[in-house]
Amino acid sequence: MLELADYASLLQNALKKNEFNVFGCRCSIIYSGRAESYLPPGDRIVIIKSDNSLLVHQPEGNNPVNYMKPGSSHYISFDDGKYFLRSQNLIHREYMDIEIHEIYFFESKHLEDGQKIILTGTEKDMAKMLFDNPSLIESGFKPLSMEEQTAFGFIDLFGYDKENTLTVIECKRYAADFKAVEQLKRYVERIKQSKGLTFVRGILAAPKISPNAEDLLHQEGFSFVSVKPPKYLERYDAKQKTLDGF
Amino acid sequence: MLELADYASLLQNALKKNEFNVFGCRCSIIYSGRAESYLPPGDRIVIIKSDNSLLVHQPEGNNPVNYMKPGSSHYISFDDGKYFLRSQNLIHREYMDIEIHEIYFFESKHLEDGQKIILTGTEKDMAKMLFDNPSLIESGFKPLSMEEQTAFGFIDLFGYDKENTLTVIECKRYAADFKAVEQLKRYVERIKQSKGLTFVRGILAAPKISPNAEDLLHQEGFSFVSVKPPKYLERYDAKQKTLDGF
DNA sequence: GGGGAGAGATGCCGC
DNA sequence: GCGGCATTTCTCCCC
16 A cells, blocks of 8 residues: 555656546645635545646536646645645636645556547537428428528527518527527517518527416517427437447 | 456446446447437546446546436446446436446545535625625615525615615626626516516626627616625635745 | 526637 | 637526
8 A cells, every 4th residue: 555655756757747647535625716615625536637637526426526727737745744736727827725635546547539529419400400301490481591600690590481571590409498588589689670670580499498488488479399409319329229228 | 457357347346336436448438318429439537426427538628528417327238249338317318338448447445525615706705795895886885685586586686876776786706798787687677567666776796897798788777896706715825825836 | 396597617619 | 819609518596
């Protein structure tokens, strides 16, 4: 079993090599930057990535309890018989001191990964699906553009309905709330002003809508269409049977 | 050096003990749930916490590339000569398959931590600071309540100005954008309606405000006060000198 | 459990 | 750099 001093030495050397480092320890943490925090002593793991980002995770929960952004710098210091991992990010003016009371394990390894995640079922995918299948909105709907940075703002989808009325569609992949309605309203207002029109239709497309949002939606004269975000891989998986057995 | 089969066996046993597990590996990942994703082969670390949450981190970046929420379940499977870590969360209907090509290291440890982080400099702290020091808003301001769930909504701070006009204050710890203005407007409208008043003042308190937001703010007849979120620990640290030397 | 709002939000894209 | 906006947002609080 290694002593804290041995681990500290290992860590100090590893930090020079810009590899992936992870260690389990008992520690307490002070952070000062955009906000300030103190975390009393307890067991956590600390990760220092090759881009010099730092994460501290408690034994439970999805999110890091403390962290530093990529581009930070880290060093070990020994003051008054205590070990500290001190981190700073000068660009963001953020500082962190981890007082390390004990180290349980330490791993350092060069990790190679240039891959990016492929994600489907996003709001953008919803807009594309509606662009390609406009009857999901309503029969006779003619899409003009999607996900476009227009002069009036970033609009998910817009086009003409079967009465040739200009229509703005705002997509939400989750249950639409009244903020989504306000967003739609903002776009409709901007387009009316920009094009000098007295009426522009607004449609909110989402899996469902909250009661408050629906009230506001109807007050504004807009309408709701129930649409779920598309999941292309689901069909793929059904063929490949890789997610069977659950 | 252990073989993949040995690591798989270690991991399989460790999963039964509900400890903190972390391993470095080469893997590819399929996720299906709220959205769907595929991550091609590369080096990552996988963390399985004692609450059965799971995190996958690439060698760079602050955020996990894939994850499962607490309360998931995980098991090792060996199919067609390939090792998989399969995870599912029945409550959230989420599934993940990690195909493990190689394992570089593996650590399993019981971690003990019941501590919660103490955070200052939040919006709530700002509201309290303004409540305690109302002259930071303007001279003669008389606070009524803060962070209160009123009948008209959740309002950061409200009170009377020196002319005894009812005033709503919305705090933002960051640069205020036009959504903050819309939020303030919503509260002011609700209070006017609820109290049957023809005029209620609105003040946005934030470190700074974007030009677009400021335009909208003045259009609505509201005003801006520059206030920074308080950092109590900063003063504490200045005394204790724990964050010196940077 | 849903709704509303903050977060040391983060990350992406566009200007 | 800022601005606007989505996120497998997450988290908390309150109804």
